[in-house]
Amino acid sequence: MLELGTDELAKYPFLEGAGKFLKEKGFPLSQFGTDPDLKSVVDKAYHRLKVSTKGGIYKSEIIDGEASDTAREKEIFSFLLAIVLIKLSGMHTLVKRFALAEARRAENHLEKDLGKASDKSKIDLAIRIIYDLFNIEVTKEDEFFKIPVSDYLKHSIDFHEREWKLVNRHVENGKVLLTPDKTVRLIRKELGTYITSKITNAPTPPMIPGLENIVNELTSIGKALTPSYTITTGEYPPCIKHAIEILEKGENLPHSGRFMLATFLLSKGQTIQQIAPLFKNAPDYNPRVTLYQLNHLAGTSGSGTQYSCPSCEKLKTQSLCFPIPACDNIINPLQFGRKKK
């Protein structure tokens, strides 16, 4: 693993070294509940979390290279403490939001580091992080970063924008050439997943005396964020599951995907009120528009025609189909799971 200084750990506090750093500094967790000198770290951790629950990215006051060691330490501690607070609150919704926000934050740093033509060590570090975490071998040539085509495909396959299709990339000698921002964009999702798994796998400590109030507050914030029902994805075909996953991650599902999902669920007898919250996490969510569109599809408004779920063939051309053996011999997702003749 990498040998990291506080500067790097402040930027990428989810790396292995951060926990060790806390231990080395010799602070037991319990001290955060009582020590007035550490109160500011607790506040920062709480703030960091709060911002993420609102879909924002915590803005650190640290600007590259211009921070004192204490400021950097505070930065690292607040991240670790935020995780402890999430674990204590027991709210899974907080994990997702926090991981996403932290991933975006780290993404900004990686992008900056990769773009620093003058600072080879910064670039090397970013490249090594990408390699250690995601097993992608990035090499630099002129202002471009080169990634093996196969790695590019593995990591870009869920992107729906046409510019991410391999055919729309600069390909040379078995490598894809990318700018720093695209390089980082490629691992955005996995960065989020990585941080999520770090949090999920972290042990839950016993309640820290003095932090009860904060934890309670977080629990109620978390509860407010949890949708009041969940759609079970048990017997749904892969195309539908995939669409739901995208929405749950707060990523953008193209219009064709929303159309498929809504018509599918409507046909399965779900009500508009049950379906609408699914779209809540979409980056462009607007409750009024969503309801209007759903009513339209259901035929309860406008022309009165009820739209039906597109065929597998159609969905294939829209890159929404991810067939599994159970999809053999069906021509519409609605037939999924029915007994074959």
Place this chain on the structure above:
Amino acid sequence: MQEADLSFLEDSFKKYYFNHFDLIKVPERTSEREFGYQKFNSGMTRHIPIKDDKELHLMLMQNIPSDVYCSNAYYTFPSLPMNEKDWKEADLIFDIDAKDLNLSCREGHTISICNECNKVSKTLTQCSKCNSSKLEKKSVPCKNCIDASKIEVEKLSQVLIDDLAITKENIQVFFSGNEGFHVYVYNSQFQEIGSRERSELTDYISLRGAIPETFGMRRHKQDRAALPDFNEKGWRGRFSKQIFGSRSKRSKIITELLANGYSSFQKTLDDVSENIGVKIDPNVTMDIHRIFRLPGSINSKSGLTKLFCDDLTKFDPYVEASFLSDDTVEIIANCPIEFKLKNKKFGPYINEKVTVPTFAAVYMICKKLARIA
């Protein structure tokens, strides 16, 4: 197919397998592959493990299959059912078939057989006897089709080598045994990629889904300097050669392209990709659990052998891939179009009794254009 036809085919195939063990070899890493075969007039047997050449030859002699297949995938347990096989990786395979090339010669050498009344004719839309539209199409050898397929193979190799850094030694070309080629790529960085990734790769190779921005054309704020030039690598370079023709015309054509605007550029791009994109069957490449005709085995659609092409330019499948005997046999042939096999002309035959060499008889019987007299 009638009994006499089946036993004639079986007999001829058996002789081939017996005499040409040298052509039929197991692929590397044999024990990690899934084999399969089909017998005349019966279903497919899959999930067969085979250890070596000897076992393969034994299987051929025991079963006299009409078709033999082998996976491009490597499994830990090739003989278990699909979801328990434990897929490890798969060679990349591309299928180039003359029938997908939209060639104008096709109609001239395609015969239809009516599914309802068995009428054989040159009319391809509707049965001339019973008006049924359920027609089975059979095509006979055509040099133009093979030449056009070879060009696609060349184009494919170019992209594989130049863009994807595949080494020449790791590309093998086989005649499919009918009217196309199978291109195998070994030991590449793509061995472990899945089906969706392979599909994306085929889009690249066929230049499908390209947007104007990739070639420097924007909706707003146009910029001449962003358009591609001849010496560029990859599709931008090939696009330049196709669209500008010569260096001297580049500037003028760029001015035109910019003036015509974004949507017109997209149209140009689609037309160009129709020309320079490689015409491969995407479904074949993206299927990572498929079993493919085994090199050296006979294709029962034609009686020709799936054969490794050492020198593609010189290769003539209708001379080199026919290994069956010259012994003559009497058949009733109904093949309204003349064709050439092993440099001999046959037909046209209109429901007539003729005596032809075995290789030609097998060819026509496989195509359902003849039966043993």
